[in-house]
């Protein structure tokens with residue numbers, strides 16, 4: 376009687392739901408090492424009983440379709456970026472088995488930076504680095520690992536030191552860092568090397584399960600198509616050409632000294648956030664504010680405010696201040712800045728929500744309030760203000776009033792007022808005063824309290840209070856004038 | 863099989879349609895009991911075939927083969943194991 380002893384691993388699907396091609400075989404070329412490595416990884420996952428907890432992160436390269444084959448959690452990520460994604464998955468789900476599966480073009484070229492930092496952090500993940508000394512997927516271009524003299528489509532006369540530099544020994548490079556725990560190079564070219572590779576694959580995964588930190592298994596893998604060889608010749612080529620440059624063996628192993636190398640999952644609770652931000656319980660109380668019982672007219676409630684002007688006029692700060700005051704009043708708030716490329720001289724704007732409802736998006740494309748402190752900002756955003764909304768503009772700097780007649784417009788000579796009370800720099804605070812004076816949306820006392828908590832200099836606080844008062848006064852005078860005019 | 867002949871220690875199944883004819887299994891098999899067929903499978907590859915006897919059940923062809931399901935290796939169970947397996951009906955009886 377016979378029993379199955381070696382068969383398709385369970386962690387590979389029984390049928391592949393790939394879009395083109397048959398559902399029985401992989402898309403890899405005959406004799407391609409990716410297939411062998413897939414089997415070894417799947418076999419090890421089976422043996423370790425981790426199928427339900429494995430997340431395979433694979434970027435771009437011939438193995439881009441690995442998700443068609445591996446019956447585990449799969450994430451397909453951009454070229455070279457698997458270490459970052461794997462880091463995120465592992466930190467969010469420390470009990471999962473996270474695999475980063477990368478080619479040499481992917482890991483050593485475009486993703487060189489990512490793997491370096493991931494290894495240096497000693498992330499507790501397992502990386503399989505398929506070194507076939509070429510870009511397979513895109514048709515055989517030179518990789519950092521391409522051998523000297525090796526012909527590829529981008530080194531048609533063979534790689535030259537003075538043109539393309541030396542083949543990069545990535546594993547040795549990474550092993551020179553303190554972060555990694557285990558680095559081994561294996562090959563897929565004869566029975567012995569394949570058995571050694573299986574062992575290393577399992578060891579790399581086992582290390583992670585035991586919390587021993589970063590493991591990387593480099594696999595010298597035949598690419599018959601990229602090398603223009605038959606599968607058997609490709610195996611011989613690995614042995615005769617790759618091996619002398621990339622010798623097999625354990626390059627680094629400090630796993631014995633490493634335990635509990637898993638990051639503890641950080642539980643992010645509102646209390647913890649408050650603690651980190653140094654917010655006391657009193658200020659972190661629930662959002663409970665309502666407009667009912669207030670003296671705020673319905674049209675001014677739950678404002679969606681756009682603040683815009685030149686960089687340096689303080690519109691971003693003004694927005695932040697509004698949001699902070701709103702938050703301390705118990706509203707839901709958001710503040711979203713949008714910078715021009717220049718810090719000064721360019722235009723800047725920000726969007727502020729102050730709401731009794733949770734804020735769905737901090738973006739504001741239909742503001743109910745526009746505070747504009749220069750001409751281009753007024754021209755740009757005035758048309759976006761909803762009908763029935765409010766526009767406040769600095770009339771000392773903008774000589775033409777907005778042409779809309781379906782919105783309330785308040786001209787505030789903010790810069791002139793600010794200058795007269797001490798400094799044109801507080802023009803933004805004059806605008807704030809005018810806004811709260813007009814709408815009553817936020818109480819002056821809270822604004823002052825917030826400014827006091829932000830500013831150490833007493834003189835500056837006083838100047839700001841003056842500016843608020845001047846703004847409020849201007850708004851009330853303007854209202855009176857308008858009312859008398861209406862009569 | 864004649865009863866006086868010793869049973870082979872192993873045997874293999876090759877799923878012809880899953881084979882890409884790369885020949886790595888043939889190269890890997892120490893007792894040389896595999897070869898590539900002269901015929902084609904439906905995708906135009908010369909699939910590997912088992913010569914029918916002499917397999918040791920070592921499994922190296924399985925690990926040399928890049929395709930997940932092309933080769934399945936069976937090993938002969940010891941009489942004790944076979945009896946146990948039969949009673950549990952776990953083993954795949956192939957003879």
Ligand SMILES: Cc1ncc(C[n+]2csc(CCOP(=O)(O)OP(=O)(O)O)c2C)c(N)n1
Nearest residue numbers: 435436437454478479480481509510511512
């Ligand atoms: C951002 C980006 N740049 C370039 C490419 C093109 N591209 C696809 S695969 C590849 C190289 C893959 O080589 P390797 O990582 O060695 O994997 P192999 O195909 O050899 O298995 C390149 C450059 C891409 N898909 N995305």
Ligand code: SF4
Nearest residue numbers: 403404407437511598
């Ligand atoms: S091009 Fe090379 S790496 Fe890509 S599938 Fe074919 S043999 Fe494999």
Ligand code: SF4
Nearest residue numbers: 891917918920921923
């Ligand atoms: S199991 Fe071993 S002996 Fe049998 S066919 Fe495969 S390689 Fe040859």
Ligand code: SF4
Nearest residue numbers: 881882884885887927
């Ligand atoms: S190694 Fe696999 S794919 Fe290649 S010839 Fe043998 S059975 Fe076919």
